Amino acid sequence: MAVTIWDIAKYLDLSVSTVSRALNGYNDVAPKTRERVFEAARELNYYPSAAARDLRRRHTSRVGFSYGFTTTDIGEFAARLINGAVAVAEKADYNVMLYPLTGNQIEKLTRICQEREVEGLLLMGGEYLTESVELLQKKQLPFVVLNRWFDQSGVSFVTADHHQATMEATRHLIELGHTRIAYVGQSALGKLHSERIASFWQALREANLEVDEMLVMSAGTDLGAGYQVMRTLLELSNPPTAVLAIHDPLAIECLQSAIDAGLKVPDDVAIIGSDNLRESHTTDPPLTTIHPPLAEIGRAAMEHLLVQIKDDTLPPIRLKLPARLIVRQSTIGKR
Amino acid sequence: MAVTIWDIAKYLDLSVSTVSRALNGYNDVAPKTRERVFEAARELNYYPSAAARDLRRRHTSRVGFSYGFTTTDIGEFAARLINGAVAVAEKADYNVMLYPLTGNQIEKLTRICQEREVEGLLLMGGEYLTESVELLQKKQLPFVVLNRWFDQSGVSFVTADHHQATMEATRHLIELGHTRIAYVGQSALGKLHSERIASFWQALREANLEVDEMLVMSAGTDLGAGYQVMRTLLELSNPPTAVLAIHDPLAIECLQSAIDAGLKVPDDVAIIGSDNLRESHTTDPPLTTIHPPLAEIGRAAMEHLLVQIKDDTLPPIRLKLPARLIVRQSTIGKR
DNA sequence: TTGAAAGCGATACCAC
DNA sequence: GTGGTATCGCTTTCAA
Numbered sequence: 256m257a258v259t260i261w262d263i264a265k266y267l268d269l270s271v272s273t274v275s276r277a278l279n280g281y282n283d284v285a286p287k288t289r290e291r292v293f294e295a296a297r298e299l300n301y302y303p304s305a306a307a308r309d310l311r312r313r314h315t316s317r318v319g320f321s322y323g324f325t326t327t328d329i330g331e332f333a334a335r336l337i338n339g340a341v342a343v344a345e346k347a348d349y350n351v352m353l354y355p356l357t358g359n360q361i362e363k364l365t366r367i368c369q370e371r372e373v374e375g376l377l378l379m380g381g382e383y384l385t386e387s388v389e390l391l392q393k394k395q396l397p398f399v400v401l402n403r404w405f406d407q408s409g410v411s412f413v414t415a416d417h418h419q420a421t422m423e424a425t426r427h428l429i430e431l432g433h434t435r436i437a438y439v440g441q442s443a444l445g446k447l448h449s450e451r452i453a454s455f456w457q458a459l460r461e462a463n464l465e466v467d468e469m470l471v472m473s474a475g476t477d478l479g480a481g482y483q484v485m486r487t488l489l490e491l492s493n494p495p496t497a498v499l500a501i502h503d504p505l506a507i508e509c510l511q512s513a514i515d516a517g518l519k520v521p522d523d524v525a526i527i528g529s530d531n532l533r534e535s536h537t538t539d540p541p542l543t544t545i546h547p548p549l550a551e552i553g554r555a556a557m558e559h560l561l562v563q564i565k566d567d568t569l570p571p572i573r574l575k576l577p578a579r580l581i582v583r584q585s586t587i588g589k590r
Numbered sequence: 591m592a593v594t595i596w597d598i599a600k601y602l603d604l605s606v607s608t609v610s611r612a613l614n615g616y617n618d619v620a621p622k623t624r625e626r627v628f629e630a631a632r633e634l635n636y637y638p639s640a641a642a643r644d645l646r647r648r649h650t651s652r653v654g655f656s657y658g659f660t661t662t663d664i665g666e667f668a669a670r671l672i673n674g675a676v677a678v679a680e681k682a683d684y685n686v687m688l689y690p691l692t693g694n695q696i697e698k699l700t701r702i703c704q705e706r707e708v709e710g711l712l713l714m715g716g717e718y719l720t721e722s723v724e725l726l727q728k729k730q731l732p733f734v735v736l737n738r739w740f741d742q743s744g745v746s747f748v749t750a751d752h753h754q755a756t757m758e759a760t761r762h763l764i765e766l767g768h769t770r771i772a773y774v775g776q777s778a779l780g781k782l783h784s785e786r787i788a789s790f791w792q793a794l795r796e797a798n799l800e801v802d803e804m805l806v807m808s809a810g811t812d813l814g815a816g817y818q819v820m821r822t823l824l825e826l827s828n829p830p831t832a833v834l835a836i837h838d839p840l841a842i843e844c845l846q847s848a849i850d851a852g853l854k855v856p857d858d859v860a861i862i863g864s865d866n867l868r869e870s871h872t873t874d875p876p877l878t879t880i881h882p883p884l885a886e887i888g889r890a891a892m893e894h895l896l897v898q899i900k901d902d903t904l905p906p907i908r909l910k911l912p913a914r915l916i917v918r919q920s921t922i923g924k925r
Numbered sequence: 926t927t928g929a930a931a932g933c934g935a936t937a938c939c940a941c
Numbered sequence: 942g943t944g945g946t947a948t949c950g951c952t953t954t955c956a957a
Contacts, residue, residue, distance in 0.1 A: 257704060257706060257950095258704075259949095259950055259951080260950070260951070261950080269927080269928090270927065270928045270929075271928090271950090271951080271952095272927075272928060272929075272930090272952080272953080272954095273926080273927055273928070275951065275952060275953085276926095276927090276952085276953090279952080283926065283927085284926065284927080285926060285927090288926080288927085300700070300704065301704070302700070302701050302704035302705050303705065303950080303951070304645070304705065304706055304949085304950050304951070305644075305705040305706060305707040306641050306642075306644035306645035306650065306706065306707075306949080306950080306951090307641075307645050307933090307949070307950035307951040307952090308950080308951060308952080309640075309641035309644075309933095309951095310639070310641035310642050310645050310932095310933050310934065310935085310949090310950080310951075310952095311932080311933050311950080311951045311952045311953085312933085312951085312952070313933070315641065317687070320688075327676075327677075328669075328673045329664070329669040329672055329673055329676075330666075330669065331665075331666055331669070331868075333669075334663075334664040334665065334666070334668075334669045337664055337688070338663045338664055341662075341664075341688055341690055342662075342690075345690055345692060350687050350688070350689070350707070351687065351688045352652070352685050352686065352687050352688075353672070353676055353685070353686045353687075353688060354685070355676055355677075355680055357680060365635070365637070366637050369592060369593075369635065369636070369637035370637050370638065370639065370640040371592060371639055371640060371641065372640040372641075372685070504868075507872055532868070533666075533839075533867070533868065533869045534868045534869040534871070534872045536869070537842055537869045537872050537873045537874075538872045538873075538874075539872075539873075539874030592934095594933095594934055594935080595934075595935070595936095596934080604943080604944085605943065605944040605945070606934090606935080606936095606944090606945095607936080607937080607938095607943075607944060607945075607946085608942080608943055608944070610935070610936060610937085611936085611937085611942095611943090614936080616937095618942060618943085619942065619943080620942060620943090623942080623943085638934080638935065639933085639934050639935065641933080641934080641935090642933070642934035642935040642936090642949090643934080643935055643936080644935090644949095645933090645934080645935075645936095645948095645949050645950065645951090646934080646935045646936045646937085646948075646949050647935085647936070647949085648949070
């Protein structure tokens with residue numbers, strides 16, 4: 256049996272209320288008593304029952320991290336967000352629960368809200384983000400959306416500046432003299448997909464380059480989809496000389512496809528990925544990529560979530576952290 | 591305010607006990623009543639309070655994943671374990687809490703045990719594994735150790751067969767004609783480190799090859815340590831023609847170091863890594879590596895943990911899953 | 926400064 | 942089948 260405050264009370268011949276107050280740092284308990292209680296607690300190896308404390312206090316010391324978009328597997332991308340978030344939660348004595356969003360996501364979120372197992376939620380991806388956000392707002396569960404920009408006010412989010420980063424990447428290619436640039440996205444990524452295409456086109460237009468819709472492709476989520484898309488692009492009568500991919504794994508498939516087609520990268524075709532995953536370092540040539548500060552995003556989001564949990568009257572946070580372009584040899588070649 | 595069983599009881603003019611029993615699927619409640627209760631629950635959007643349920647039932651539906659060895663950051667290695675574990679927990683309606691093991695690990699584990707916030711623990715790494723295991727046994731918290739072999743009986747673990755895999759990798763090199771093979775480990779990995787060296791030596795001895803202790807190195811945990819170690823090895827008067835590294839990032843540093851030293855891989859020096867991380871696919875040449883079935887390990891461990899939680903009289907599981915060698919061009923060159 | 930007692934929201938035992 | 946009620950372990954008034 257676990258030791259309870261009753262045990263301490265009996266042990267010291269005190270009442271449970273005094274013990275509780277001592278333990279919780281109230282100042283209406285004699286310093287000497289307080290000492291004895293703490294000592295007894297240590298001696299008896301007492302730790303409060305989470306369930307009892309939570310029930311009585313009507314709140315927990317847990318926050319949730321919900322995730323799952325095209326997959327509910329944690330990859331390097333999600334892991335970096337989680338690491339940042341966990342580090343901050345840890346310091347504030349909060350524990351993080353993992354909520355993979357499989358099955359009926361809305362029902363799942365409803366349950367999470369009503370069970371009051373967590374005080375707040377970090378929301379990454381999820382196919383029904385709009386509905387999810389509405390639900391959480393209605394249920395008044397504090398939450399911060401990760402990696403998505405939200406126009407409607409009242410929603411907290413922390414994201415990388417994808418618009419700026421995509422523009423920068425596109426301009427980088429334009430400056431290198433490319434005029435036919437392809438975009439390889441993934442429509443399964445929803446808004447992210449369309450938004451980035453918009454940024455891509457904007458950069459082209461600002462440089463007075465022709466926008467060729469034939470050069471915007473969407474790859475499926477299955478392995479090798481990017482490889483096929485790249486092959487299609489290269490078979491065009493007027494193929495692109497540069498490709499911007501929505502994430503590194505896709506970019507790497509494009510790279511492989513180009514090389515297998517007998518092309519030299521970046522001489523024949525330049526390639527840019529996104530997210531600066533570890534695998535982007537080791538390709539041949541190393542991949543130029545957009546680096547979103549994911550751990551930082553996770554940290555900032557968790558920081559704000561904890562603040563919001565403590566004071567729900569605070570205004571929502573709308574944070575867009577700069578993403579930088581990491582230029583490697585897949586665009587500029589060997590020096 | 592959240593809706594409670596009292597609300598349902600009042601709404602249906604029933605007692606809370608009946609409502610509770612209906613909800614929990616007892617069969618001593620009239621089918622019709624049961625129907626009405628479920629309908630009302632759905633209508634009122636009722637979900638039981640996790641804290642109240644946990645307190646009364648004296649158990650939760652949570653399990654913990656504790657991690658942190660040389661770092662408390664989740665990388666691809668840990669993520670793959672987590673993904674397997676979470677998938678199984680999910681199906682059994684268990685939620686997973688993340689417990690990064692920073693600071694005083696033993697105290698942290700003690701708290702976890704006493705707070706009864708989770709029913710069981712998956713244990714990955716941690717510097718004080720022996721002490722941790724002792725503690726958990728004493729506290730009777732079900733747990734399964736990941737990725738470590740435990741000699742003492744009574745401890746459940748699921749691991750990859752590192753011994754077999756290291757032997758296989760070594761033999762692979764021997765079959766290719768290598769006689770001077772180096773091992774690049776990381777002493778910060780503790781037992782893992784020494785065990786693998788033992789397996790490595792055993793394979794050498796079985797092939798009647800000389801065991802040269804000069805060829806066994808330990809790299810630090812800082813970035814670039816592997817690079818330096820490889821350089822040292824290559825500067826030996828009688829340098830190795832093959833290197834076995836304890837994990838892919840280290841192997842990749844060795845690879846880079848060899849290439850920078852003007853050597854051809856695998857012609858001048860062959861390299862093998864471990865863990866089959868994504869980055870091992872994309873190096874040039876692609877890295878031969880040991881593939882431990884990490885998701886499978888996570889799954890098996892969680893499956894056993896849940897079983898053990900239900901019935902603590904069951905014998906511990908001692909599972910060693912085969913790891914296979916994935917042969918790529920860093921050892922066999924282009925075909 | 927301390928103790929008695931109510932109550933958080935469930936579950937489960939015991940009558941009826 | 943159903944209802945009353947003790948109880949889980951803790952926090953928090955309210956009196957003393």
